[in-house]
Amino acid sequence: MKRLYAIATILFFAVTNLNTATAQNNAIEREIMDVTNDIRGRIEGSVEWDVTKDFSLDAGVETRLNNNIGSLDRIHTFVGATYEIGKHFKIGGEYILINLYDYKHKGWDSNRHRANFNVEGEVKFGDVELSLRERVQTTFRTGSVKLYEKANPEAILRSRIMATYKIRHSRWSPYLLFELHYALNTPKPTNDFRYYDGETFQYITRYRGGVGTKYRIDRNHRLDFYYYIDYDRSYDIDYRKEGDIKPVKLEREIRHIFGVSYKFKL
Secondary structure (H helix, E strand, C coil): CHHHHHHHHHHHHHHHHHHHHHCCCCCCCCEEEEEEEEEEEEEEEEEEEECCCCEEEEEEEEEEEECCCCEEEEEEEEEEEEEEECCCEEEEEEEEEEEEEECCCCEECCCEEEEEEEEEEEEEECCEEEEEEEEEEEEEECCCCCCCCCCCCEEEEEEEEEEEECCCCCCEEEEEEEEEEEEEEEECCCCEHHHCCCCEEEEEEEEEEEEEEEEECCCCEEEEEEEEEEEEEEEECCECCCCEECCCEEEEEEEEEEEEEEEEEC
16 A cells, blocks of 8 residues: 555656646747757766664765866765655755856856755666656855846756666666756746846756666675766846847757766765
């Protein structure tokens, strides 16, 4: 009965979120830009400590590369906590300090602060583990921000469904995933920003598909190799000095992300 309840709950959240995500605001006029492509890389190292049977802490650093893995993009330094609620659910939170690097000017840009709040449910069907994670992500920018162009903090709902195959008598665990990023508070364009009333709109800003495999070296050391393909969509909302709006541009990019992460479990 508990397993059926867990399955029903996961399916409910999945269907509800997908229905919400498709209810986008398509009323604004926009210019659709050509799709650009980029190859990116990620390298991560972290430590996890099981404080109790149900409660764990983790911390780590991740380096990200962009421009066809030709330049440094940013460094994420994070700390987080996870609490398991029974066999099928867990909740967690995470703080990330984001150090952005401006490769054009060869220097560090203004920092960002990010907070994640997660709820995750999982069930097993034989050797396959199916999980659904709902994450609310908020990002605070420390640089100057025109609030009628970019929300600060920016709020995004990230919904991820993931299937992991536990190969018997093997240290390898391959997986597949699909994720949607749903922008919750993008400023809605107005004819004149001087009369902007803070109204927002919502839309899907990223579609992600991924494949990877985890490798357990031993009891304390784990590796994760993955490839993501991201289809990113973002609105460039800009205004002239007089206050009237320029054409709203929908910028699109396909990102091929190759990554490896290492985790040490205390």
